[in-house]
Amino acid sequence: MSRRRVHALHIVVALLAAAATAPAAKAAEDSVIARGQAAYTHRCAMCHREGNGNTGTFILSRRVGKDKSVIEQRTDLQPAYIRQVVRSGLVNMPRLSRVEMPDTDLDAVIAYLVAPKASSKATP
Numbered sequence: 001m002s003r004r005r006v007h008a009l010h011i012v013v014a015l016l017a018a019a020a021t022a023p024a025a026k027a028a029e030d031s032v033i034a035r036g037q038a039a040y041t042h043r044c045a046m047c048h049r050e051g052n053g054n055t056g057t058f059i060l061s062r063r064v065g066k067d068k069s070v071i072e073q074r075t076d077l078q079p080a081y082i083r084q085v086v087r088s089g090l091v092n093m094p095r096l097s098r099v100e101m102p103d104t105d106l107d108a109v110i111a112y113l114v115a116p117k118a119s120s121k122a123t124p
Contacts, residue, residue, distance in 0.1 A: 036112025039105040040072070043096070048072070059092050075117055079110045 040048075047056030050070045061069035068074055086106055089095035101109075 032108050032111045033115050035105075036108035036110070036115075039101070040109050040112055043101055043105070044071070044109065047093075056093065063091075071113060073117065074113075077113055079114055082110050082113060 048071045057069045086096050
């Protein structure tokens, strides 16, 4: 077999291997995002979900505007910023220790918050 064919065969094998692992990687990512959503619901939603009387959403609407007050809907959040605010607190937001929110939960919440959002606009 020529060198070119061997090289082409290696490329094909690598592409097939990547294609085979893509669904597993997507499933793992979806699992982390689902864990993040559950942790967010448990630890953060009481203040940061949309609705009347949610302190975090109310304060954020006054500080940064109503369009950025619902954290789950934002697309401009950076992982390092989320981690800093959760661990150190910010204004009325209390800091959450590693006991209150373990790093694995915080990592999952960050993955949930920065995951691409479904478009709210209807496609034609």
